[in-house]
Amino acid sequence: MSVPSVTRAPAATPGTAAHAGRTVRTRRRVLGLLVLLLLVVAACAASIAIGSRPLGPGTAWTALTDRSLRTEEAVIVWDLRVPRTALGLMVGAALGVSGALIQGHTRNPLGDPGLLGVTAGASFAVVLAIVLLGVGTPAGYVWFAFAGALAGTVAVYVLGSAGRGGATPVTLALAGSALSALLFALVRTMLISDSDSLDAFRFWVVGALAGRGADVAWQVAPFIAAGLVLALLNAPALDLLGLGEDVARGLGQRIWLARLTGLGATTLLAGAATAACGPIAFVGLVAPHVVRAFTGPAHRWLVPCAGLLGAVLLLTADVLGRVVARPGELQVGIVLALVGCPFFVALVRRRRTATL
Amino acid sequence: MTTSTPDAPPLSAPTSDGRVRLAAEGLRLAYDDRVVVEGLDLTLTDGSFTAIVGPNGCGKSTLLRALGRLLRPAAGRVLLDGRAIQRTPTRDVARALGLLPQTPVAPAGLTVADLVARGRHPHQSWLRQWSAEDEAVVAEALSWTDMGDLADRPVDELSGGQRQRAWISMALAQGTDLILLDEPTTYLDLSHQIDVLELVARLHAERGRTVVVVLHDLNLAARYAQRLVAMRDGVLVASGTPHEVLTEQLLADVFDLEARVVPDPVAGSPMVVPVRRLRR
Numbered sequence A: 001m002s003v004p005s006v007t008r009a010p011a012a013t014p015g016t017a018a019h020a021g022r023t024v025r026t027r028r029r030v031l032g033l034l035v036l037l038l039l040v041v042a043a044c045a046a047s048i049a050i051g052s053r054p055l056g057p058g059t060a061w062t063a064l065t066d067r068s069l070r071t072e073e074a075v076i077v078w079d080l081r082v083p084r085t086a087l088g089l090m091v092g093a094a095l096g097v098s099g100a101l102i103q104g105h106t107r108n109p110l111g112d113p114g115l116l117g118v119t120a121g122a123s124f125a126v127v128l129a130i131v132l133l134g135v136g137t138p139a140g141y142v143w144f145a146f147a148g149a150l151a152g153t154v155a156v157y158v159l160g161s162a163g164r165g166g167a168t169p170v171t172l173a174l175a176g177s178a179l180s181a182l183l184f185a186l187v188r189t190m191l192i193s194d195s196d197s198l199d200a201f202r203f204w205v206v207g208a209l210a211g212r213g214a215d216v217a218w219q220v221a222p223f224i225a226a227g228l229v230l231a232l233l234n235a236p237a238l239d240l241l242g243l244g245e246d247v248a249r250g251l252g253q254r255i256w257l258a259r260l261t262g263l264g265a266t267t268l269l270a271g272a273a274t275a276a277c278g279p280i281a282f283v284g285l286v287a288p289h290v291v292r293a294f295t296g297p298a299h300r301w302l303v304p305c306a307g308l309l310g311a312v313l314l315l316t317a318d319v320l321g322r323v324v325a326r327p328g329e330l331q332v333g334i335v336l337a338l339v340g341c342p343f344f345v346a347l348v349r350r351r352r353t354a355t356l
Numbered sequence B: 001m002t003t004s005t006p007d008a009p010p011l012s013a014p015t016s017d018g019r020v021r022l023a024a025e026g027l028r029l030a031y032d033d034r035v036v037v038e039g040l041d042l043t044l045t046d047g048s049f050t051a052i053v054g055p056n057g058c059g060k061s062t063l064l065r066a067l068g069r070l071l072r073p074a075a076g077r078v079l080l081d082g083r084a085i086q087r088t089p090t091r092d093v094a095r096a097l098g099l100l101p102q103t104p105v106a107p108a109g110l111t112v113a114d115l116v117a118r119g120r121h122p123h124q125s126w127l128r129q130w131s132a133e134d135e136a137v138v139a140e141a142l143s144w145t146d147m148g149d150l151a152d153r154p155v156d157e158l159s160g161g162q163r164q165r166a167w168i169s170m171a172l173a174q175g176t177d178l179i180l181l182d183e184p185t186t187y188l189d190l191s192h193q194i195d196v197l198e199l200v201a202r203l204h205a206e207r208g209r210t211v212v213v214v215l216h217d218l219n220l221a222a223r224y225a226q227r228l229v230a231m232r233d234g235v236l237v238a239s240g241t242p243h244e245v246l247t248e249q250l251l252a253d254v255f256d257l258e259a260r261v262v263p264d265p266v267a268g269s270p271m272v273v274p275v276r277r278l279r280r
């Protein structure tokens, strides 16, 4: 390959201007990343300290650091708050990242895990598990939810690729909506005919971190970890796919490989998150839009930052839910819908939503 | 974009040894069952400058996509440097051949500099990330198209002509010596059309790039390209120098156009003066 040599000395070196612009952009992205990291730490601290029984920062810290302690506080911190915070961190990150991937792959600004049949598939499987097999604990139906999420995504992909053009953003979205409508109708039918299952399902479907112990966190952790790695590997390909499939392939990207990696990552992430906490809306949709303000369309930055913001959003909403309804608590899914909706409207009004 | 290059080196004729870079053999191209291009043979030699002309829907873009390995032929094959292109890895093709589709779209907020930087993708890997060489090539691609001042502007906020130049910069940054451009002059006013074609001509003349351009303006095609390829209904009708191809008979056959062909008063290349549309 011959690299073009500079044959003429440009009067004003435009490269310098481009270089300076890039430095400014990089600085903004690094700054955004640092702020997000700080927010994650703050949200974790709040999630450990705040609850129906508030612990001062000092008490929480001693309980955290001194494991020989067997006080009531230490038990609360280690048995309840730490697993819950860890789960919130993982699930929030998974939702944010999978939202960024789905928006990137479908080039649809409304993309979120619900779009590709993940949520519907998981819900259907959980209802089946509850109604037919009488499974009653989160740790029990995690596997069913996961299998359902996987089956849902694969079904959407197969349906979406059936046409002559193969899987395009539009056919995928159409297949996702159609399948979701069908599955949710089936879910409702089953719940109407069996009111006993309704309570167990209701608790799952509202979306909550409460009541999920360390066992659930351990169950989904490997899947989320694998999903995050795949997502980061997929990021450079998303940058190219954003230019259209023809240009991406012309630049040496194997399209099927990029799509497969993305599909695997979203299924792992959104499937694991939905399995653990039920369908949680808004995080996957909003997080990528917010971070895009400072990352721009560069997925190497967008994907990890969306994950961090997703974790912040989920943990904050969870803490908020513990505070507003004391001594009871509001499920995180409800808080997110209540707070997230106006927030999203404000975001859309403030700046033109990016066409992807 | 200014086309005057006061400090440009004297134009050297591209050193062409007539080696075949890209060839199509018995190509049949189809979308599902609908055959769009049939029995097409074409050879493109090293350092040549070819323009493909033909009426709307005759299969020019389809042919270009097949030449760039974006479309798998239903029959026949494409050879890149003597090797079947379908069996060449995607990345190797991307290092040898750059293709600019007819109407590419950039995502919102993507700056010109970042778009052009993505052209370096075929040269990067996990081991070899962004390098000083990439930086230099991108800067040079920007300066070639006079996009340096617009480097930090989002592509979706540029005029049609500026956008076109941004995409051409990206194709340049890819650093391939084989470049296929699908209608790079659509949306451009006449002077910007000239700008783009001058740029392409310079790439060919000064850099010895092998260039294929799909064009609708026959007069500009005849003036800039060394060779014209005329297509109609998916069949290659004529191929040769502009003088050989642009005849009154061919215009009637390919474009259903009654026209006079006179010498271009500026360049001496054949110039088409339409008389009226012929009904078949």
Ligand SMILES: Nc1ncnc2c1ncn2[C@@H]1O[C@H](COP(=O)(O)OP(=O)(O)OP(=O)(O)O)[C@@H](O)[C@H]1O
Pocket (backbone or CB within 6 Å): B031, B036, B054, B055, B056, B057, B058, B059, B060, B061, B062, B063, B102
């Ligand atoms: N993706 C596609 N699926 C099905 N048919 C297609 C597709 N793309 C093009 N065609 C058809 O193939 C034929 C050739 O199209 P092509 O785009 O190659 O024409 P063209 O010569 O580039 O036309 P134009 O000058 O308008 O760009 C047309 O009849 C068109 O309708």
Ligand SMILES: [Mg+2]
Pocket (backbone or CB within 6 Å): B060, B061, B062, B102, B182
């Ligand atoms: Mg075309």
